[in-house]
Amino acid sequence: MKQTKSFDMTLDDELSEISVVSLEQAVAAPYCGLLLASAGARVIKVERPEGDFARSYDSGIDGKSAIFAWLNRGKESIALNLKNKKDKCILKKIINRSDIFLSNLTPQALKRLELDYTNLKSDNPKLIYCKITGYGESEEASTRKAYDMLVQAESGLCSVTGTEESPSKVGISITDLSTGLTAFSAILRALIQRAKTNRGVQISISMFDVMADWMNMPLLAHRFMGGAPKRNGLKHTFIAPYGAFTCGDDTQILLSIQNNREFSVFCNKVLENESLSKDIKFRDNPQRYQNREELDGIISRSFKKMTRKQVQNKLNKIGIANAQLNDVGQLSDHEFLTNEEAHFAARSLPLAALPVKTKKGTPKKVPELNEDGDNIRAELI
Numbered sequence: 001m002k003q004t005k006s007f008d009m010t011l012d013d014e015l016s017e018i019s020v021v022s023l024e025q026a027v028a029a030p031y032c033g034l035l036l037a038s039a040g041a042r043v044i045k046v047e048r049p050e051g052d053f054a055r056s057y058d059s060g061i062d063g064k065s066a067i068f069a070w071l072n073r074g075k076e077s078i079a080l081n082l083k084n085k086k087d088k089c090i091l092k093k094i095i096n097r098s099d100i101f102l103s104n105l106t107p108q109a110l111k112r113l114e115l116d117y118t119n120l121k122s123d124n125p126k127l128i129y130c131k132i133t134g135y136g137e138s139e140e141a142s143t144r145k146a147y148d149m150l151v152q153a154e155s156g157l158c159s160v161t162g163t164e165e166s167p168s169k170v171g172i173s174i175t176d177l178s179t180g181l182t183a184f185s186a187i188l189r190a191l192i193q194r195a196k197t198n199r200g201v202q203i204s205i206s207m208f209d210v211m212a213d214w215m216n217m218p219l220l221a222h223r224f225m226g227g228a229p230k231r232n233g234l235k236h237t238f239i240a241p242y243g244a245f246t247c248g249d250d251t252q253i254l255l256s257i258q259n260n261r262e263f264s265v266f267c268n269k270v271l272e273n274e275s276l277s278k279d280i281k282f283r284d285n286p287q288r289y290q291n292r293e294e295l296d297g298i299i300s301r302s303f304k305k306m307t308r309k310q311v312q313n314k315l316n317k318i319g320i321a322n323a324q325l326n327d328v329g330q331l332s333d334h335e336f337l338t339n340e341e342a343h344f345a346a347r348s349l350p351l352a353a354l355p356v357k358t359k360k361g362t363p364k365k366v367p368e369l370n371e372d373g374d375n376i377r378a379e380l381i
Contacts, residue, residue, distance in 0.1 A: 012359035013040030018191070020044065021095050022075070022102040023115070025052045027148065027173050028132050028207065029104035030071040031180030036100070036187070037074035038354055038362045044098075044376060045075040046091060048082075051369040061347050069344040070351055074363025078377075079370035082113050091115075093380045096124045100187060104132035107142045117202040127200040128190040130183055136206045146207055148173040155211035156228075160218045163233045179210045234325070239285060240292040241266075244325055245300055251308040252325040255315060260284055262320060270314045271302045342366050 018041040022033045030045075030052075037043045045052070052068070060066035078094075080087040092115075095101050101120060103110060110116050110131065117129045134146020135154075149169050152158050157175075162168030186203045193201060212219070218237070222228040229237035234254065236242035241263075242256045257263045264277040276282060276298065281291045288295055303311055308324070315322045324330070331337060340353040344366035354362050 010359045016040040019098045020100040021098045026054055027176035028179040029102055031177055032183040034071055035184040043075045045077050047079050049079050062345050064345045069342045069349050069366045072366050073342050075367055076372035077367035078373040100128045102130045107137050130187055130203040133206045135208045148175040151175045151207045151211055162231045164231055175207050175211055179207045182210050240288040245303045247303045247308040247311055249307040253308050253311055254323045256321040265318050266320055269318045
């Protein structure tokens, strides 16, 4: 019998032949660059002479930024003064030898530096040009500065986040990170297209568009369901029961009931109130949601008689999704957390691993400012 050859299907430097020039700062483009580097691409980070301002976000690693280290592993750094003709010429030479140009500078700044797509593609027609903007490229949109929390507010995200009394931003840089992820996805699509056409392409992604897409659930509610959802804190916008409840030991647990079968089992086995699921007020999700305040009260009174662990054991036994309300310290010690290391300033920095695992793991080394400048310049001779 013919034996089937075994293949290792782990992702393994699949972009190792790809070179990237990233004129980047802050978070969105650097996160995209990190993902490209983790896939094996050579990523050259172009910084101003004083460095990416993200190098000063914090001083957690012997005076250097831990946030910068997270976002810039596996890259090379060259410092260029793009107001200087010689340095601008160096950058163009690097771009002409590269597969991808990535930037989150403003459209006006790129055009002023003659780094717009029209200029660059004439010397490198296979170039994939990915530009991240705040609000787009119309005359009005392109003049506006955009940062993560500002776009959260402008896109309406803050209006559906927080408590009934107060809107809130999301506690992480969700606009930056989602935009970087979108740019990474678009670049991979562009590489596939280039393999078919042998030509490059221009990609323009606005942070506002990314958030607007992710806001489609409340947007559709506004347009077709009688109004956008109200802020509910740790309660779901459309589903009940789905949220946080306090147990008898003053700890909180979140649970999620997704269908009528689960609700029936939950009433019978956890609340020990089989008739509740047959009550017309709670028979299906629209009724449960409409009468959520009453239902939440019934659940809260039941949970107050048990510790969180007792509630969790009952929920797990019948397959009801639940979670602890953890803080960051508890995340740091979580049994499910996978850590990896970054090496920066002669220090080893443990951080949460990228979710897509590769054979070699995420690159560890974080570049000092202009650490690779001499070597990169030498390659151009």
